[in-house]
Amino acid sequence: MARVEVAPHRFPALAQPPLLELRNVEKGFAGGSEPVLSQLSLCIPEGQFAAVVGCSGAGKTTLISLIAGLTKPDQGEILFAGNPLGPPGPDRAVVFQNYSLLPWLTVLENVTLAVRAAAPQLNRRSAKEHAQYFIDLVKLTAAINKRSRELSGGMRQRVALARALAMEPRLLLLDEPLSALDALTRATLQDELARIWGETKTTVIMVTNDIDEAILLADCVYPLTRGPRATLGQPIPVTLPRPRVRTRLSLVPEYQWVRREIVAFLEGLRDQGTREKEKDRQPTCNTAPQSLTPNLRPL
Ligand SMILES: Nc1ncnc2c1ncn2[C@@H]1O[C@H](COP(=O)(O)OP(=O)(O)OP(=O)(O)O)[C@@H](O)[C@H]1O
Ligand SMILES: [Mg+2]
Numbered sequence: 001m002a003r004v005e006v007a008p009h010r011f012p013a014l015a016q017p018p019l020l021e022l023r024n025v026e027k028g029f030a031g032g033s034e035p036v037l038s039q040l041s042l043c044i045p046e047g048q049f050a051a052v053v054g055c056s057g058a059g060k061t062t063l064i065s066l067i068a069g070l071t072k073p074d075q076g077e078i079l080f081a082g083n084p085l086g087p088p089g090p091d092r093a094v095v096f097q098n099y100s101l102l103p104w105l106t107v108l109e110n111v112t113l114a115v116r117a118a119a120p121q122l123n124r125r126s127a128k129e130h131a132q133y134f135i136d137l138v139k140l141t142a143a144i145n146k147r148s149r150e151l152s153g154g155m156r157q158r159v160a161l162a163r164a165l166a167m168e169p170r171l172l173l174l175d176e177p178l179s180a181l182d183a184l185t186r187a188t189l190q191d192e193l194a195r196i197w198g199e200t201k202t203t204v205i206m207v208t209n210d211i212d213e214a215i216l217l218a219d220c221v222y223p224l225t226r227g228p229r230a231t232l233g234q235p236i237p238v239t240l241p242r243p244r245v246r247t248r249l250s251l252v253p254e255y256q257w258v259r260r261e262i263v264a265f266l267e268g269l270r271d272q273g274t275r276e277k278e279k280d281r282q283p284t285c286n287t288a289p290q291s292l293t294p295n296l297r298p299l
Contacts, residue, residue, distance in 0.1 A: 017082050019046040019171060019203050020067065025076035027062055034228035035074065036062045042222060042232055044205060046170075049197055051214035052207045052232070053262055054224030060207035061097070063224070064175045067205065068094045081170070090118035093164035094173040097180065099156045101163075103149035107140055108132070110148055111163045118167035134166040135159075137196055154185035161193070165200060174206035178213070187246070190216055194243060211262050215255060216244055223265040233265050 022042040028035035036059040044050050054060050065071045066078060069088040078085040080092075093114075101110050111131035115122065122130065135144055138158040148156055157177060164172055177193075178186045194217055197204060207224075208214055214221045215238055223233040238258055240249065249255045 016046065018043045018079075019048075019081055020044040020205070021079040022067075023077050023079070025066065025073045025078065027059075027066060027071070027073050028228075032228070036227050036230060037066075038229035038231055040076070040231045044171075044203065046203050047201055049204045049217055049219045050206070050222060051218035051220070052205065052222045052224055053211055053214045053266070054207070054209065054230065055226055055266065056209055057227060058224050059227045059230040060209075060224065061175055064094065064173050064205070064207055067171070068092050068173055090167045091170045092173060093167045093169035093171075094175065095157075095160045095164045095177045097176045099148075099153075099160040099180075101148040101156060101159055104147060106145050106147050107135060107151070107159050107162075108144045110159055111135055111166050114163040115166050118169075131162075131166050134162040137165065137199070138162040138192065152185075154181050154189060157181060157189060158192075161196070165196065165202070168202075170203060172202045172204045174204060176208055177206065179208070179210075186213075191246075193217060198242065211259060211266075212246075214262070215240070215258050216246060216249065221258065221262055223262055236261050 020042070021044075022040060025037060025040045026035045027037045040063070052060060052063065062071075066073055067085070069085055069092065080086070102113070105113065108128065108131060111134060112127050115127045115131050116124075119127070119130075132141075132144070135141060138161055140155060140158050140162065143151060143155060146155075148159055151159065157180070161177065178189050181189065190213055197217070206214070206217065218238050221236045221238060223236065224230050225233065236258055238254075240252060240254055240258075
């Protein structure tokens with residue numbers, strides 16, 4: 001099958017060294033005929049909200065696992081703050097697709113547990129206060145003593161976010177954190193995520209298959225080709241002013257341009273490189289127009 005060549009990554013000149021750098025990373029799994037990710041390079045400056053957009057099965061979770069240190073690349077290298085990436089630690093917190101909370105613990109207990117793991121020097125009371133601050137931040141104060149099995153999906157996702165934020169990581173990794181939610185809850189949490197990021201300014205890498213979500217939240221979008229041998233295209237900066245209001249966004253020329261660039265990248269590859277594959281594999285990227293995303297915030 002003919003493959004589409006993606007131009008080599010051109011990194012912008014950075015005033016300071018990147019927080020995270022991936023250099024020509026390749027990753028496959030035993031039994032797979034081809035690597036999932038190949039020749040993948042990425043450069044994330046400190047403080048950036050980065051969104052990696054790719055279709056289902058492209059390798060987004062594989063990429064997040066590599067950055068978290070849960071798996072190692074077969075080739076290439078990953079640098080964190082200029083040093084080879086170490087094992088998983090509290091400097092990189094992950095919010096997974098499926099929340100992964102402890103169902104028998106309350107909201108407060110779930111978050112406090114993470115705080116105590118990340119900052120063992122804190123005594124019980126300080127750890128609780130610290131956890132409470134982040135529970136307030138995600139607006140779960142009223143549910144603080146509920147067990148996570150008693151919470152809705154949206155509430156669980158907030159706990160997962162509070163737990164990750166409470167670890168005060170240098171890098172927050174979000175693996176499609178809102179994908180399991182209904183459209184209304186998803187839109188609310190997108191706005192919350194934007195607000196929280198505005199307050200914390202933690203460096204974030206979010207992977208998503210939702211282009212509008214990426215543009216709404218990110219400073220820069222990194223489009224991921226379809227796998228196998230998925231790699232990243234040129235970064236697409238999003239300089240739209242914040243706070244971004246979803247109803248106004250679709251009217252802004254920059255938004256339309258960024259959206260077109262991403263869709264063209266994802267669909268262009270489909271047209272040129274993987275048409276044969278499409279016969280038995282339907283596209284699963286969310287390239288639907290933004291009007292599908294509900295408008296919760298009045299102008
Ligand atoms: N542990 C594993 N062992 C073997 N193959 C795997 C493993 N994890 C992922 N893969 C394969 O790697 C490819 C990419 O999977 P990955 O979960 O990274 O995709 P994704 O982009 O996160 O998809 P989704 O959007 O559906 O979550 C898939 O073909 C998957 O089958
Ligand atoms: Mg995934």
